[in-house]
Every structure is written in C-alpha cells, then in structure tokens.
Amino acid sequence: xxxxxxxxxxxxxxxxxxxxxxxxxxxxxxxxxxxxxxxxxxxxxxxxxxxxxxxxxxxxxxxxxxxxxxxxxxxxxxxxxxxxxxxxxxxxxxxx
Numbered sequence: 552x553x554x555x556x557x558x559x560x561x562x563x564x565x566x567x568x569x570x571x572x573x574x575x576x577x578x579x580x581x582x583x584x585x586x587x588x589x590x591x592x593x594x595x596x597x598x599x600x601x602x603x604x605x606x607x608x609x610x611x612x613x614x615x616x617x618x619x620x621x622x623x624x625x626x627x628x629x630x631x632x633x634x635x636x637x638x639x640x641x642x643x644x645x646x647x
Contacts, residue, residue: 552608553635554615559602562627577623590618606635
C-alpha cells in the first residue's frame with residue numbers, strides 16, 4: 552500500500568543541542584535504512600518549512616504506524632497521512 556505522508560517538525564528551542572544532535576543522527580540513520588529497504592520510497596523537503604512530503608510503500612496501516620512511531624523525531628512532529636491508489640490513467644505498471 553502506498554501512503555502520502557506529510558511531516559512537520561517542531562523541535563522545542565530549549566532542547567539541549569547535544570540531544571538535538573543525537574536525535575537528528577538517529578533520525579537520518581533510521582530513514583535511510585527504510586529508504587534502502589524500499590519502505591520509504593520518496594522523501595522531499597518543503598521549501599521554507601521544516602517539513603517533508605514522503606511516499607511510503609508498506610503492507611498495511613499497522614506497518615506504517617509502526618514505522619512512523621519509530622521515528623526519533625516523531626514526538627516533535629505533526630503528521631498527516633493519506634492513502635494512495637493507482638490512477639487508472641497511469642502508464643507506470645509498477646505504481647501499485
């Protein structure tokens with residue numbers, strides 16, 4: 552199943568720099584692992600915002616929930632999820 556996920560990040564300004572640095576490093580490693588596995592198919596930054604639009608390719612809602620819950624930054628995010636379906640006019644057979 553494909554999902555469009557928007558993640559807006561709001562890290563508290565009073566969080567110690569060392570903690571922020573650690574969280575960001577863990578976030579990057581986790582997201583890159585998911586990208587390499589094919590679960591996190593695409594990620595784009597949104598210009599002018601600390602936010603991204605991502606496409607996830609997962610088995611079901613539960614797997615997506617588990618992945619998002621595992622993000623080290625998740626407690627500092629507002630997350631919006633929309634399921635995606637293949638458009639009947641799409642010429643790409645691999646977009647299921």
